[in-house]
Amino acid sequence: MTEVLLEKPFDFVALLRINRPEAKNALNGEVRRQMAGHMAALGDDPAVRVIVMTGNQEAFAAGADIKDMAEVGAIELMQRNNHLLWRAIANCPKPVIAAVNGYAWGGGCELVMHADIIVAGENASFSQPEVKVGIMPGAGGTQRLTRAVGKFKAMLMLMTGQPVSGTEAGQMGLASLVVPDGEVLDKALEIARTISRMPPVAIAQIKEVLLAGQDASLDAALLLERKAFQLLFASADQKEGMKAFIEKRKPTYEGK
Incomplete structure (x- = not known):
């Protein structure tokens, strides 16, 4: 199975779909590698002006794959150089829009925060629950979240691991726009199409x-x-x- 699907819904617009429905789109190493590869290629493609990334109705991405991490040692984790894969997304020169339904937890929330514009469903769920399994965010969760919502909201989310809804995310500043769940992708693509017509x-x-x-x-x-x-x-x-x-x-x- 291809873990990240690439579609071209309109001229100048690329759509990336995380495709691990059996694992609620959890981010394993292959998803990260494919997402980074697509972002690098699309960032260099003059035929692409805007990139939309999404999951499915149940989950944008329900976090990192815990099975992929549970027994790993610190040196092996360091040698995976996952930060380089995240950097390929952060450094993409094209506008990136995240269309979020369902779970955006842990690494999924961090991936969303790499976007430039976030369109969330009212019942989407944003969370950094890493503390519940004995760790902390490691792909920008403590830093990007604080810059988005401020110290006090970030501390509450990071130290309790409790989720906030899409509606709450919009009120906090963690989403650009909140729409009914069934309209999320359409709205994200509408915004992408508008931007694609700009210089x-x-x-x-x-x-x-x-x-x-x-x-x-x-x-x-x-x-x-x-x-x-x-x-x-x-x-x-x-x-x-x-x-x-x-x-x-x-x-x-x-x-x-």
Whole structure:
């Protein structure tokens, strides 16, 4: 079985589906490797402008595969270099949208937080339950969660392991948008299609500057923004966009 399915639902949009329904889409090594490989390839593919990742109605991903970890030693775990697989997702230059139904627990929640936009079902379930099996998050859960929801909400989730619903995640800032469960993927693809029609160079600069500026001083972040803004005036897409606006027509962006 292919653990991660690749689909092309629209022009310029790629859809990645985690495909381990028998294990509630738990993230074993093969899922991580395939997801990292797809992200690297799609990030380099000019025919792809937006990536959506999802699971199924029961689970986005119900955590790491505990059977794959229970007896492993510290050195073997270190030598697996799983952080390099996660880095391939974090470093993807294209916008990544997570469409979340059901469980997004442990590594699944961490994978969701690698996305740029999160569309959650009202009854989705977000959790970092690692403490319940004697460990802690190891793929960004303590860091990305804190940046998303703040210290006090993060501490509560991390130290109790208790889940929050999709509705609660939206209220906390852990989801961009919360919709009825049956509309999650459609809404994520709608957003992806909208973004895919925007100028790719500008979208890439928005993502790069936002992420680079998060942990910089305000002055440094504003400098990054200003230089990226100026750079975009060298693009053909800027000329096309402004010309189309003046001529009252829809622009056609080529990513140049």
